[in-house]
Amino acid sequence: MKRADWILLACVAAVAALFAIPQTRCAEGFDWATRNHPYIMAFFKFAILATLGECLALRIRKGVYNEPGFGVVPRMMVWGFLGMCIAMAMVIFKTGVPAFLGSLGWHEATALFAAPAFSWGKLGIAFAVSVLMNSIFAPVMMTFHKCTDIHILDNGGTVRGLLRPMKMREIFAHKVNWDMQWNFVIKRTIPLFWFPAHTITFILPPTLQVLFAALLGVALGLILALKK
Numbered sequence: 031m032k033r034a035d036w037i038l039l040a041c042v043a044a045v046a047a048l049f050a051i052p053q054t055r056c057a058e059g060f061d062w063a064t065r066n067h068p069y070i071m072a073f074f075k076f077a078i079l080a081t082l083g084e085c086l087a088l089r090i091r092k093g094v095y096n097e098p099g100f101g102v103v104p105r106m107m108v109w110g111f112l113g114m115c116i117a118m119a120m121v122i123f124k125t126g127v128p129a130f131l132g133s134l135g136w137h138e139a140t141a142l143f144a145a146p147a148f149s150w151g152k153l154g155i156a157f158a159v160s161v162l163m164n165s166i167f168a169p170v171m172m173t174f175h176k177c178t179d180i181h182i183l184d185n186g187g188t189v190r191g192l193l194r195p196m197k198m199r200e201i202f203a204h205k206v207n208w209d210m211q212w213n214f215v216i217k218r219t220i221p222l223f224w225f226p227a228h229t230i231t232f233i234l235p236p237t238l239q240v241l242f243a244a245l246l247g248v249a250l251g252l253i254l255a256l257k258k
Contacts (some may be wrong), residue, residue, distance in 0.1 A: 034095055069114045072240045076113025077106040079205045079244040083251025090252065101187025108178045108192070109247070112171060117240050119171075123163040124232065128155055148233060156232035157225070166226045169216050173206075176215075180205050219250065 042187040048056045064071045085095040085107055096102055114118070131139035178192075180201050185191025227249075231242050 032063055032093075035089075038095070061237050064240070068240070069117055071115040072117035072244075073110035074113075075241055075244040076116065076247065077110035079241075080109040080113070080247030080251070081106045083248035087251040099187040101182040101192070104182045104189055104192040105179075106186060107189070108175065108182070112175060113240070113244065115171065116243060119163055120232075120239060120243070123159050124168070127159045127162055130185060131158065146235075152233060153229070157229045157234050160225050160228035164220050164228060168220055168224060170258045173211065175203050176206055176211055188189065221255065223247065223250065223253065 031107070048054050049060070049235075081102060085102065088097065088100065089095050091170055127138040128143045138151075139155055142149065142151045143159075145152065177196060177198065181194075181196045182192055184197075184205075227245070227246050231239050234242055
C-alpha cells in the first residue's frame with residue numbers, strides 16, 4: 031500500500047469515529063441537517079462520496095488517486111449537482127409510485143410504504159420504486175454524467191473548462207463508448223446492481239437513503255474500474 035492509501039484509511043477511520051462516539055454528537059447533527067436541508071446535504075454527500083468512488087477507480091486502473099487533467103474539483107461539482115437531482119428523483123418516485131399502485135387497486139400501498147415497520151409488502155413497493163426510477167431516470171442521468179466526464183477531460187480537468195459550453199453533438203456522435211455505456215452500464219448495472227441496491231435504499235430510514243445512494247456510487251465506481 032502507498033502512503034496515499036494509508037492517509038485515506040486514516041481519514042475514513044477518523045470520520046467513522048466522529049459518528050460512532052456519542053459525545054461528538056455528529057450523528058445528531060447529520061440527521062438534523064439531512065431533515066432540514068436535504069438538497070444541500072445531497073450535494074455534499076455525492077460530491078464527496080461519489081467522487082471518491084471515481085478516485086478509487088482511478089487508483090485501481092492506474093495506481094493513483096488523481097492525475098493531471100482528471101479534474102477532481104469539477105467532478106465534485108458535477109456529482110453535487112447530480113446528487114441534488116437524485117434526491118429530487120427519489121422524492122418524486124417514492125411519492126408517485128405508491129400513488130400509481132393505488133390507482134391500480136392496491137389502495138394500501140401509500141400507507142404501507144410510509145409505515146416504519148418492515149413488511150414484505152413494503153419490500154415489494156420499494157422494489158417497484160427502484161425499478162421505475164432506474165428505468166426512467168437513471169439512463170438519462172448516467173448518459174449525462176458520461177458526457178460531463180468527457181467534457182471535463184477534454185478541457186484539462188479545470189473548473190473554467192467545466193463552465194465552457196458542452197459540445198454535445200460531438201460527444202454523442204464520436205466520444206461516448208456506446209458499447210460500454212449501453213451494453214454494460216445501462217443493460218447490466220441497472221437491472222443487476224441498481225434494482226436490488228435501491229430496493230434496499232428505499233426501505234432504510236429517510237435520513238439515510240440519500241447517504242446510502244451516495245455510498246452506492248463508490249461501489250459502482252469500483253465495479254466500473256474492475257470492468258475496465
